Structure formats: C-alpha cells, structure tokens
Amino acid sequence: MRSLQGRLDLCSINTATLGHREPLDVTIDRIARAGFGGIAPWRHEVEQADVKQIARQIRAHGLTVTGYCRSTYIPATTRAGFDANIAANRAALRDAAILDARAFVMVVGALPDDSRDLRGAREQIAEGIGLLHETARDCGVPLALEPLHPMYAAERSAINTIAQALAICTDIDPHADGFLGIAVDAYHCWWDPALLESIGAAGRDKRIRAFHVCDWLRDTRDMLLDRGMMGDGVIELAALRAAVERAGYDGLIEVEIFSKDNWWRRDPADVLDICAQRLPSVC
C-alpha cells in the first residue's frame, strides 16, 4: 500500500466535503492551495458556471479531476422520462470530458415515484448503463458505478453492493474495455460481508475507477447528511485502502463527507487541514 505521508498529491477533495458554501472557483483555489492533488466537483456547481473556464482553472493548478458528480437518476415512470434521463447523462459526460475527469460517477437512481417495482428499476438501470457506456467510450471518460448503501435503495440507488455492480459491468462490458467500472466508497460498502472478495473480483477486471473515504458514525443521526471525518467512526479505512490497492487501484484517494450539522458548519480551511491530517494517519 502506498504511504500517504507527505503525499497530499495522492489525495483528492470532493467539493461536497466543504458543503458547497462558496462558488466553485473559490473552492478550486482552496483545494489547490491546501496541497491536494485532486478535486471532484458536482454538476450543479459546474453547470451554473462556464465548464471550459472551470476546466482551465483546474488544469492551471495541476489538479486531477478524480470524478465528476454525478449522473441523473436513470429510472423513470415513462419511456420519455427514461430517454430524458439518458440525454441529461450524455450531456454531463461531455462536460466530464471537458473537465478531463477520471470517472463519471454514476448514482443510478432507484424506484420512480409511486413505484414498488425494484426489479423493473434495476432493469431500466442496466439498460441505461448500456446506452451510456457507448457515450462514455466516445467521450473517453469511464463510468464509475457507485453502489450506494442499502438504506438508499428506495430513492437514490438500486445498485447496493459491489458484487451487484460488477455483475452489471460484466454483462454490459465482458471484455472490460476500460470505460465501465465502479466507485468504491467506504461509507456505502464497509458493512458488506463479501467486501474483500468483491474488491478482489473488481481487481481482476481492473474495474475500480474511484475510491472515496469518510467514516460511519456509531450514532448516525441523519441518513444522508451525517457522515463522519475519517477516524471518527467505525470503518477500518486503512485495511480497505490496502484491499483496493491490492486490487490494482492506483488513482487518488477522494474525501467525500456530507455533514450538515458538523463539517459543513466549520471553516472550509480548517476542514481541509483536518482532512490533510487524517488521510495519512487514518487511511
């Protein structure tokens, strides 16, 4: 496993970690000034700015875009809705290419309004990924399917384990052309009894396109916005990174913390300082 001591160049900050309280250009400067090697911006930030200008600013700092967040949910109640979702994702993939993103992060969606048809949603998701895989190849930006914690299976993602994501990858892209893989996020998968086995399987086809860290707090108070800083929770992050790197992942380690009542209330510079301390000591 790589040492992260003095290697913030191997570390990336997902802009959600700072709570999206400042304009993206300010955030980019902050992250670069703090010495991080990468950034993962969100579409709502990029789309309200000039994507080419953002791309230039990121490039000027020498930052790697470790992921572009995130896909429009795929499943819809109508075919027209599904098609619109695919079109929105294609547009985002073109922006991801302009940003030279290492991955387009796919949070795939789940049950459309009033639906209980989880299998149907998963079928739409698989079909949509198949369509977007072609676009990803054309754009030169890999898709990273991010399995989300099962507590998001109703509303955010019906892909909930690494094994499930890999099965979709193998179906759609049996020869592993490099444009369909997964994002391993510690928060979503730490509990999985098949975790190490699944990461090993992901390695065999070089599917790991992103690695996200934060921590699971024992007394989690909000299902969406109460993630912990690395070291403040229960995840064995160093062991997880070791497994991911044994599986061939050589990209950056990205910090992604949603924390409405804690980290999003702190000074952004302090948050970055603490990330910089915790990454080498905990991850």
Add this chain to the structure above:
Amino acid sequence: MRSLQGRLDLCSINTATLGHREPLDVTIDRIARAGFGGIAPWRHEVEQADVKQIARQIRAHGLTVTGYCRSTYIPATTRAGFDANIAANRAALRDAAILDARAFVMVVGALPDDSRDLRGAREQIAEGIGLLHETARDCGVPLALEPLHPMYAAERSAINTIAQALAICTDIDPHADGFLGIAVDAYHCWWDPALLESIGAAGRDKRIRAFHVCDWLRDTRDMLLDRGMMGDGVIELAALRAAVERAGYDGLIEVEIFSKDNWWRRDPADVLDICAQRLPSVC
C-alpha cells in the same frame, strides 16, 4: 401462497408494534380479542412479569408464540463479557421454552464499544451461535438468526444478509437439525439483489423459522423507529411472502412495526384493526 382473507389465525403481532405502552397481560388480551393467531413478546416485558403466568395466559387464548424477542448481543470486549452474554441468552432460551416459542429471535450484536474490528465481531458471533445452538436443542426452541439491515451493522447486528446468515447456519449445523434457522424480516432484506435466490437457498434446508412484515417508507426520518405499516411504503410484500412460502415456510406472518412518531401514538385497538385490514390486502 395461502390466502390471508379471513385468516387472522395465520397472523401474529409482535408486541413492539403497539409500542410497549401497556403491561404485557393487557397486550396479550388485546391481540387475542382482535382475532390474531399469534404473538411475539419481548424479554423486557416477560422478565418483569412471571414467565409461567404469561405462558399460561397465552396458552389459554390459544395464541402461538411466533418468536421470543430477542437475544442479548453476543460480541464483547472481554471474554468474561462474551461469557456473560452467552449465559444471558441461555436463560432467555429457557424462558422461550416455557413460552413454547416457535423461535428465539437472534439479533446478534455488532461492534463492541470502541471497536472497529467487524471481522472479529463476526467471529465472536459465529462462536456464540455455535454455543447457543446446543442450548436451543436442549430447550427444544429453534434459534432464528435475523439478518438486520446494513444500516445497523455498527451497533445492532453484524449479520446483514440472508446469505451471510445461511452460511453461518451451514457451518454450525450442516445437517439442519431443525434448531438453527433464520428470521426473514421484510424491512431488513427487501433491498437485497440476491433476495429471491437467498430465500430459495434457505428453503432447501428448511431454515426459515419466522417471517416479519412492515414497510420501508420513502422518507424514513429515523433509522430505528420510523417503520411503516404494510402498504404505506415500497416493499412488494405479497411477492416476498410468496417467495418465503415457496421456500417451505408454513408458520405465521408476524407484524413488527417500530414507529415512535406515528403508530406508537395511535390507539392500540386502531393499530390492530389496521394491521388486520392490511395483512390480507397488502401482504
């Protein structure tokens, strides 16, 4: 699949559904008077009463005890703590026998205080189940390992999928002697991409010892105490029951709803009425 129309005798109420607001003897009478065929009481209710008296009252009503809730968590930071947890579970199993419970519901626990060693916790859990399996056989009460939703993996249960629970069963009890099985709870497992396959596997060894229903609400506000009434959420309960019964389960359907801000504030008689309406129409 059995019809539940006019068959409340096939349905059971877990006393938690009524919020534990009344003494157990009142709750037993209520559930019997409403026409349900079964009840699943909790230890904290039974242990503060006279277990033999409770057993007599339940028997007089002709109620089946579909499960006795629930085990003391197994993992501990010290061997003495682990031994004490096993001893507490053995005492509870003796009470389960007095109650003639169809199953002793095992919520197995997870990370002990300050621990991040999930694998170690799972090893303690497997060892503890092995010890308790012997007691279960002696007492004539099957253990029902209940996989809990992965959002409880830190604090309540490090068994989080049916497949994982079955692997433990097979290890400890390869010949399926009838005293080690699982509880399938819709709330905990509905999201699992391997759900139907796992239920099928459970059927091959006749491992399903209990079946619990409630519903997963889209806008779940509390990770522990915001479960929905059947029909108010996203789970395809009838399809799930069909799978469980195809797998050979012929026991009662047990309603278990934790709902601090909704069902636990309503009149208990009304809650039972609505359960009685929803079971045949939704499950």
